[in-house]
Amino acid sequence: MRGTTLERFDAYTKGLREGFLSLNDVRNYEDLSSLGESGDQYRLPLQNIDAGQAPLVGDKIKAEIITMLVQSGFDPADAVKAVDMMPIKHTGVPSTQLQPVSMIDPIDPESVYEVK
Numbered sequence: 001m002r003g004t005t006l007e008r009f010d011a012y013t014k015g016l017r018e019g020f021l022s023l024n025d026v027r028n029y030e031d032l033s034s035l036g037e038s039g040d041q042y043r044l045p046l047q048n049i050d051a052g053q054a055p056l057v058g059d060k061i062k063a064e065i066i067t068m069l070v071q072s073g074f075d076p077a078d079a080v081k082a083v084d085m086m087p088i089k090h091t092g093v094p095s096t097q098l099q100p101v102s103m104i105d106p107i108d109p110e111s112v113y114e115v116k
Contacts, residue, residue: 019043059085 002008012029015021024039041050049057062083069079080087105111 016043 003011008029012021012026016023016026019042022040022042024034027034027039041052043049044054044057062085065083066076066079066085069082070076074082077087
């Protein structure tokens with residue numbers, strides 16, 4: 001026994017949004033052909049991304065946390081360790097918020113900051 005079209009589509013929408021149904025799952029329930037491998041992707045709740053992209057979103061969130069911690073006065077190295085990310089070596093160039101790019105002489109950058 002099948003529900004009405006509206007009931008089925010509402011259930012499919014919830015299943016897709018919550019990540020427990022793929023497009024191919026829905027198509028199978030509706031006796032439609034598969035979309036192939038791309039239709040087997042499950043979406044993550046709230047982010048609505050492919051599960052394979054989740055690590056990138058996680059890294060972005062970690063970077064935002066590090067930024068907030070550093071802007072709050074925490075040591076950058078400690079902030080990186082706190083969220084379990086690998087440290088990245090800084091170039092030594094001051095932030096554009098502190099040193100506008102227009103003030104840096106491209107021919108003689110050492111006139112503004114120490115070049116490492």
